[in-house]
Amino acid sequence: xxxxxxxxxxxxxxxxxxxxxxxxxxxxxxxxxxxxxxxxxxxxxxxxxxxxxxxxxxxxxxxxxxxxxxxxxxxxxxxxxxxxxxxxxxxxxxxxxxxxxxxxxxxxxxxxxxxxxxxxxxxxxxxxxxxxxxxxxxxxxxxxxxxxxxxxxxxxxxxxxxxxxxxxxxxxxxxxxxxxxxxxxxxxxxxxxxxxxxxxxxxxxxxxxxxxxxxxxxxxxxxxxxxxxxxxxxxxxxxxxxxxxxxxxxxxxxxxxxxxxxxxxxxxxxxxxxxxxxxxxxxxxxxxxxxxxxxxxxxxxxxxxxxxx
Ligand code: FEC
Numbered sequence: 001x002x003x004x005x006x007x008x009x010x011x012x013x014x015x016x017x018x019x020x021x022x023x024x025x026x027x028x029x030x031x032x033x034x035x036x037x038x039x040x041x042x043x044x045x046x047x048x049x050x051x052x053x054x055x056x057x058x059x060x061x062x063x064x065x066x067x068x069x070x071x072x073x074x075x076x077x078x079x080x081x082x083x084x085x086x087x088x089x090x091x092x093x094x095x096x097x098x099x100x101x102x103x104x105x106x107x108x109x110x111x112x113x114x115x116x117x118x119x120x121x122x123x124x125x126x127x128x129x130x131x132x133x134x135x136x137x138x139x140x141x142x143x144x145x146x147x148x149x150x151x152x153x154x155x156x157x158x159x160x161x162x163x164x165x166x167x168x169x170x171x172x173x174x175x176x177x178x179x180x181x182x183x184x185x186x187x188x189x190x191x192x193x194x195x196x197x198x199x200x201x202x203x204x205x206x207x208x209x210x211x212x213x214x215x216x217x218x219x220x221x222x223x224x225x226x227x228x229x230x231x232x233x234x235x236x237x238x239x240x241x242x243x244x245x246x247x248x249x250x251x252x253x254x255x256x257x258x259x260x261x262x263x264x265x266x267x268x269x270x271x272x273x274x275x276x277x278x279x280x281x282x283x284x285x286x287x288x289x290x291x292x293x294x295x296x297x298x299x300x301x302x303x304x305x306x307x308x309x
Contacts, residue, residue, distance in 0.1 A: 004081035005305050006100040006108035006138065007071065009064045010125045013089030014056035014259065020089075021046060027088045049263040056259035059288050060084060063113060063257070063297075066289040070298040080301065081105065087125055097132035097140075108133060109304045110142040111297055113256050115152055115201060117145040118194035120183050141307075146300045147197045148204055155292035156201070156253060157208035159284035163249045164211075167282050174247040175213045175240060178202035180254025181261060182218035182228040195229065201253045215240075219252070219270070220261045233270050241277035248274060248281045256287045 015024040021043050026033045034042070049055065064082050071080040081103070085096030100108055110129045112122045126142035133140035146152060160176060167174050180198045187194060199216055206214045217236040221228035231239075233250070240248065250266055266283050274281035287293040 001078070003104045003106060004078055006103075006105040007067070007080050007082045007301055008085045008093070008096050008100070008108055008110040008129055008140075009060075009067060009082050009113065010085045010087065010093060010096075010110060010129065011060040011063070011113040011257075012056065012259070013060075013086030013092075014054040015046070015089065016054070016057070018043065018046065018050075024089055045260060045264045048268060049260060055263060056257055059257040059259070059286075060086070060113065062289040063294070066291075066294045067297050067301070070291075070294045071301065074298055075302065080305075085110075085125075085129060087128075093125060093128045094132045097129060097136060097138065101136040101138060105138060107139045107305075108141075109301050110140060111146075111301055111304075112143070114254060115145060115147040115149075115256070116180070116194055116197035116254060117147075118183060118187060118192050119190055120187055120192070121181075121194070141304045143300045143304045145193075145197060146296055147201045149296040149300065151292040151296040151299070152287075153201070153204045153208055155287055155290050155296070156205045156251065156284070158292075159287075160205060160209040160211060160249065160251055163251070163282055163284040164209075167247050167249060167280065173213075173245070174249055175215065175245050176206060176209075176211050176249045176251055177233070177236065177240075178205070178214060178216045179219045179233055179250055179252045179266075180216075182221035182230070182232065184222075184224065185227040185229055187229075198254055202251075205251065205253065220265045233266075234273050237270065237274050237277060237279065237281075241274075241279050246279055248279055250281060250283045252283070252286075256293065258286045258288060262286060 015021045064084050068082040083096040085093035112125045202216050217233045218229050219233040271281045
């Protein structure tokens with residue numbers, strides 16, 4: 001029998017334990033260890049969201065397993081074999097490709113668990129995977145983006161509708177605030193599609209959910225000394241409060257899982273900030289291993305494997 005087509009399921013990665021935060025943070029900072037203050041700041045944010053297992057670890061595991069099941073259903077067992085490859089934690093992207101090679105895989109598809117393309121996000125994952133695959137003689141194709149896949153849009157729009165329901169009486173005047181991880185402003189000079197794709201996802205979800213009142217904002221910018229894309233969500237909330245908006249539904253469409261940037265930056269920090277300004281803030285439920293999201297991934301993988309990505 002032919003070896004299966006490898007599917008490298010790529011995600012950001014998260015520490016294994018509180019002791020692992022320093023190594024993880026050092027990797028994100030390209031080998032530069034954080035100062036004790038920076039480490040304590042990050043550790044305290046994890047303490048606020050972690051009850052046992054780091055949530056992104058569990059969610060990436062569930063997503064990879066659910067995608068495997070969906071590919072088995074669609075293409076038959078043994079046709080595709082999923083491997084994890086993480087950006088900043090083990091198993092790293094290179095480990096995932098090495099595991100494929102060890103299993104005799106000759107052909108692979110890579111997909112990143114974030115829907116929109118940026119040279120600084122998805123582009124970076126795919127480059128590492130391609131380089132490792134080339135070294136190991138594996139033919140590799142990467143899914144660039146799936147930000148307008150109909151089942152992704154459907155899954156997100158259902159969550160917007162549900163979130164507005166949760167806001168209750170606020171539905172009429174509620175504003176939907178789409179958000180994504182900021183990146184350094186220098187991506188604008190590179191003609192990067194990131195911002196346009198995020199706006200396209202947001203507009204499609206708003207249209208599908210029948211929402212007229214919406215805006216897009218950035219979140220979770222890093223402190224690197226250089227300018228990042230703005231406005232940041234806290235600035236946006238401040239402005240909305242001044243305009244008299246009293247209820248906001250945040251829809252972080254650049255993320256797919258429950259993790260630090262959602263559970264801390266939105267659910268703790270942004271929520272508290274909004275409340276201080278007299279606003280109610282709710283967030284849409286994350287996709288995690290939602291079947292429609294898994295279908296969008298499976299479709300994209302099968303499309304890329306058959307050469308039409
Ligand atoms: O729950 C978790 O453990 C992980 C949450 C997490 C996700 C995530 C996603 C993205 N990031 C993106 C870009 C950058 C850039 C820098 C950067 C820094 C951090 C730090 C932490 C962190 N990121 Fe992240 N990111 C997550 C966590 N990220 C922690 C370091 C401390 C801090 O700033 O809070 C800046 C690196 C540098 O210093 O040069 C740039 C992008 C995404 C969304 C796409 C994706 O998932 O890949 C883009 C989840």
